[in-house]
Amino acid sequence: MSLWGILAVNSVTFGGLLFLLSAGFSLIFGLMRIPNLTHGSMFMLGGYVGSSLYLTYHLPFWLAALAAAAVVAAFGGVIERLLLRRLAGSTLAQVLVTLGISLIVADFCLMIWTGDPISVATPPALAGGTRAFGIFFTTYRIAVILVACVVSALLWALLDKTRLGAMIRAGVDDPQMARVVGIRVSRLFTIVFCLGAGLAGFGGIIGAPILSVYPGLDSDMLPLALVVVILGGAGSLLGSLLGSFIIGFVYNFGQALVPELAYFVLFLPMVLVLVLRPQGLFGRQAP
Amino acid sequence: MSVKLNRRKFLAGSAAVASAAAFPMPSIAQSAPVKIGLLTVKTGPLTEGGLQMEQGVTAYLKSKNMILAGRKVDLTVADTGGNPAGTKTKAQELVERDKVNVILGPLAAFEMLAISDYVTQNKVPTLCLAGADNLTQRNPNPYLVRASATSSQAMHVMGDYAAKTMGLKKVACLDFDFAFGYEQEGGFQQVFEDAGGKVVSKVWAPLGTPDFTPFIAQIQDCDGVSQGFAGAAPVKFMKQYADAGLKLPVVGGETAGDDALLSRFGDEAIGLINACPYTIDLKNDANDKFKALMDKEYQSVPGFYAASMYVTVQVVEAALRALHGDLSKPEQTIKALRAVNLTDTARGPLRFDDLGNAVGSMYVRKIVKQGDKLTNVTQKTYENVSQFWPYDEAKYLAQPAYSRDYPPLKT
Numbered sequence: 001m002s003l004w005g006i007l008a009v010n011s012v013t014f015g016g017l018l019f020l021l022s023a024g025f026s027l028i029f030g031l032m033r034i035p036n037l038t039h040g041s042m043f044m045l046g047g048y049v050g051s052s053l054y055l056t057y058h059l060p061f062w063l064a065a066l067a068a069a070a071v072v073a074a075f076g077g078v079i080e081r082l083l084l085r086r087l088a089g090s091t092l093a094q095v096l097v098t099l100g101i102s103l104i105v106a107d108f109c110l111m112i113w114t115g116d117p118i119s120v121a122t123p124p125a126l127a128g129g130t131r132a133f134g135i136f137f138t139t140y141r142i143a144v145i146l147v148a149c150v151v152s153a154l155l156w157a158l159l160d161k162t163r164l165g166a167m168i169r170a171g172v173d174d175p176q177m178a179r180v181v182g183i184r185v186s187r188l189f190t191i192v193f194c195l196g197a198g199l200a201g202f203g204g205i206i207g208a209p210i211l212s213v214y215p216g217l218d219s220d221m222l223p224l225a226l227v228v229v230i231l232g233g234a235g236s237l238l239g240s241l242l243g244s245f246i247i248g249f250v251y252n253f254g255q256a257l258v259p260e261l262a263y264f265v266l267f268l269p270m271v272l273v274l275v276l277r278p279q280g281l282f283g284r285q286a287p
Numbered sequence: 288m289s290v291k292l293n294r295r296k297f298l299a300g301s302a303a304v305a306s307a308a309a310f311p312m313p314s315i316a317q318s319a320p321v322k323i324g325l326l327t328v329k330t331g332p333l334t335e336g337g338l339q340m341e342q343g344v345t346a347y348l349k350s351k352n353m354i355l356a357g358r359k360v361d362l363t364v365a366d367t368g369g370n371p372a373g374t375k376t377k378a379q380e381l382v383e384r385d386k387v388n389v390i391l392g393p394l395a396a397f398e399m400l401a402i403s404d405y406v407t408q409n410k411v412p413t414l415c416l417a418g419a420d421n422l423t424q425r426n427p428n429p430y431l432v433r434a435s436a437t438s439s440q441a442m443h444v445m446g447d448y449a450a451k452t453m454g455l456k457k458v459a460c461l462d463f464d465f466a467f468g469y470e471q472e473g474g475f476q477q478v479f480e481d482a483g484g485k486v487v488s489k490v491w492a493p494l495g496t497p498d499f500t501p502f503i504a505q506i507q508d509c510d511g512v513s514q515g516f517a518g519a520a521p522v523k524f525m526k527q528y529a530d531a532g533l534k535l536p537v538v539g540g541e542t543a544g545d546d547a548l549l550s551r552f553g554d555e556a557i558g559l560i561n562a563c564p565y566t567i568d569l570k571n572d573a574n575d576k577f578k579a580l581m582d583k584e585y586q587s588v589p590g591f592y593a594a595s596m597y598v599t600v601q602v603v604e605a606a607l608r609a610l611h612g613d614l615s616k617p618e619q620t621i622k623a624l625r626a627v628n629l630t631d632t633a634r635g636p637l638r639f640d641d642l643g644n645a646v647g648s649m650y651v652r653k654i655v656k657q658g659d660k661l662t663n664v665t666q667k668t669y670e671n672v673s674q675f676w677p678y679d680e681a682k683y684l685a686q687p688a689y690s691r692d693y694p695p696l697k698t
Contacts, residue, residue: 006504006531014498106330115329115338117519119526119551129532136532211497212526214519216332220497255492255501262464262493 005133007252013141015248016148017210020203021221022228022240023155024196030172030235030283031192034084035091037098038076039200040222041105046072046201047213048113051120054205061123069202076197080190102218110215117214120205140209147206151199152241159237168192172235200225224251227270233283242281320361321607321614324381325596326392326402331369332495333518336592337394339547340416343589343596344391346580355600356607367393371401378402382409388614391599393417394592395517396438396466403428410617412624414599416592420470421688423644423674430617432624432643434602435595436564437674438467439474439689441540442515444649444669445562446478447677449538452651452667453560455479455511457487458538461502461524462515464491464691471515471540473689478677479513485697486513499524503531511535517542522551529555536560544654547590549661552654556661559654565594565634566650566665577633598632605629646673 025039050068053059059067079101087093121127122140129138159165170178171188179185204213211217228247232239246269254265273280325344328337341364353360363385365377374393381387382405390406390413393399399417406413412430415422418438422428449455458479462468468491476486487509492502499520506512512535516524521543528537537543537559544561567578567588577597581589589597606623607614614620621643628638635648649672652663669676675683687693 003504003507007501010498010500010504014500110329110334115334115519116547117335117522117551119522119553121553129530131532138530138532141530210527210530212519212523214332214523215330215334216495216519217497219331220495224497251498252501252504255496256504259490259502259505262491262496 003256006136007256009137009141011249011252012245013144013210013248014251015245016145017203017207018224018228018244018247019148019152019241020206021200022225022232022244023152023237024199025225026229026232026234026236026240027168027172027192028196029229031168031175032084032189033089033091034094034193035098036193036196037095037222038079038101038105039196039225040218040220041102042072042076042197042200043204043207043221044109044213044218045075045105046204047120047208047211047217048109048118048204049201050205051118051208051213052113054120055118065202065205068205069198072201072204073194073198077190077194079197080193084193085186085189102222106215106218113213115215117212118208119212120208122209144206144210151202152237155237164191224266227266230270230280231273233280236280236282239280239282320359321355321389321612322361322363322385322387323603324385324387324390325362325364326367326374326377326381326390326394326398327364328369328394329366332520333369333394335518335547336542336545337366337369339587339590339592340392340394340596342581342585342587343593344600346577346584346593347597347600349584350576350580351604355604356612358607358612363387367398369395369398371397374398375401375405378405382406382411387411389414389603389620391415391596391603396420396470400466403431406430412617412621414603414624416595416599418467418470420674423640423642425684425688427642430621432602432621432639434599434637434639434645435591436541436645436649437474438470438540440644440672440674440676441562441564441649442471442474442513443478443676444651444672445513445538445540445560446475446480446484447482447669448560448562448651448667449475449511449513450479450482450484453511453536453538455484455536455538457485457509458511458513459487459506459509460489460513461499461506462489462491462513463517463520464493467517468515469691470689472513473694475513475515475538475540476694477689480694480697487696489696491691496520499527500531503528503533506533506535509535512537513539514543515540519548519551521545522548522553522556525556525559526553529553538562541565541591544652544663545590545592546588546663547593549590549654549663550588552661554656554661556654557656560651560666561654561663562649562651563591563663564645564647564649565591565598566652567663568652568665569633569635569650571631571633571635573631574633594633598629598634598637601629601632602627602637640673642674644674646671648672 046068053064126140228243232243327340367374396419399419416435420437460472539561541563546567605627609623637647649669651667
């Protein structure tokens with residue numbers, strides 16, 4: 001009972017974290033067609049910046065998280081403006097450049113924050129937990145679920161209810177036609193890239209009390225983002241939300257129930273989707 | 288990044304070769320520097336320990352002004368990336384391009400296994416940190432010296448302490464899914480069960496697992512947990528363990544409660560019992576000097592990785608002295624290295640068995656809070672612990688090596 005309970009709660013928490021990580025990845029890939037391999041680095045960078053603000057400069061946790069998101073978003077904007085813009089349409093160059101940036105970020109983090117892991121204490125207001133139905137609920141993990149819900153609601157409102165969102169959707173569907181009707185798609189690119197990077201950075205610091213921050217966090221998280229987006233479909237918010245929770249459950253239950261297949265179990269749903277529905281569960285056929 | 292560095296080094300190397308060929312020099316064996324290569328990890332999940340290995344080595348060399356037993360030392364540091372393929376490549380670079388006399392490192396058992404045949408073929412004395420039990424046991428490498436410990440050496444002691452002093456009866460083991468993990472938990476299981484305990488489950492988490500909770504959730508029907516996570520993972524593990532609401536005592540080896548991690552642990556690590564060949568609270572002059580050096584050079588609290596490599600360089604120095612500074616013959620070098628017998632190292636007295644593995648003290652420590660800082664406090668010292676302890680060498684070598692499935696769980 002308690003095994004199932006712990007796994008179920010953790011699946012949802014982990015799914016929430018994955019959503020913060022992958023929503024931006026999905027938007028960037030969907031709109032800009034950029035396979036952004038720096039996304040794991042954004043997550044790690046957010047974790048490092050946020051934990052420094054929180055632990056060293058004693059900012060309140062949530063403020064530190066927002067500030068970290070802003071810093072990472074700005075960094076994302078710089079990369080998009082200065083580098084990726086010049087490589088539009090050239091997938092191989094984008095892959096190499098983003099991979100290169102991720103290596104630079106990893107070395108930069110190693111230089112600034114050294115190789116020691118940073119364990120971020122749970123914010124005091126959310127420390128502890130309660131025991132109910134024979135399961136131990138950690139308050140912070142519940143809070144992460146709520147945060148993911150709030151963020152997904154905000155993103156949905158942004159994309160579905162605002163003019164900016166309508167422009168982004170138009171850009172995802174058909175960038176050429178969007179340009180024709182007067183949408184400045186290149187400015188959208190910058191906005192979406194900043195948003196995606198910021199969300200990943202936010203995820204990094206929100207995840208820090210659970211995962212801690214350490215060199216290599218980037219490469220631990222990037223494959224998960226890829227799997228979620230392939231599963232859910234690029235450019236689809238609903239896809240990355242559902243994909244995150246599917247992967248959250250598959251990851252937790254798979255590793256606990258069939259530990260022998262721990263390496264494989266994560267990629268099984270991805271392979272199935274690639275074979276049966278290559279555009280992902282909620283993705284659109286490539287035009 | 289590494290590609291650039293390699294090319295630059297390669298160019299510098301070729302230039303050096305070219306100039307040497309242009310100006311033939313008389314033999315300068317004695318005044319030329321001793322070349323030491325260090326295989327360490329500066330990227331990936333094992334980075335934390337790898338950086339400390341380098342700190343331990345350089346701290347000792349700096350304290351001697353880069354001169355060991357009268358000979359200048361030329362240190363080349365290579366980053367293996369924490370994986371077997373990278374280790375092989377870097378070992379080849381060190382041997383074939385840099386022509387090192389000895390290799391220090393690598394860090395992890397699976398890295399050492401990847402280069403074992405290579406260093407034997409090329410006759411390069413290697414002083415590894417890595418456990419990789421069999422390289423000093425059933426499949427001994429004639430060019431290996433290990434001044435740290437086998438993977439299972441500290442866990443043998445831990446198994447004894449867990450059963451006899453802590454009185455644990457049933458323990459669940461969690462570890463990384465690689466050689467070091469198997470050997471640690473195998474060693475723990477064997478001694479623990481021989482002392483009357485029982486291991487109820489052994490669960491392996493892939494290296495690079497972001498969230499251990501699915502593995503932690505499988506802990507049940509036991510009164511203690513044994514874990515041997517390495518690098519940054521113990522910090523993450525203890526946090527997630529506490530988050531899952533578990534309160535059972537946790538025991539581990541040298542990496543699980545590494546002194547260098549103490550400033551990174553949260554309060555959830557208080558009470559963690561760990562066995563280690565080095566302990567921060569060892570009272571002797573060598574350790575005081577070592578701690579002062581590490582504080583001065585790196586403002587860091589040293590742990591197992593730094594201490595082992597610091598002592599390793601001390602071993603090299605002792606061998607150099609015995610050989611009057613001549614490392615040109617690998618057979619004699621390895622013989623001298625294995626004959627080293629030191630009484631004043633930072634980990635206490637140290638000598639080597641016939642197979643090149645360290646025989647020394649093992650310290651069982653407990654993490655406690657002193658003021659607002661965590662520290663390890665030694666609970667019990669086991670002296671003269673060899674890699675076979677507490678078994679007879681011949682009998683121990685006759686049994687299979689610890690692996691994913693050995694010893695099997697008792698049903």
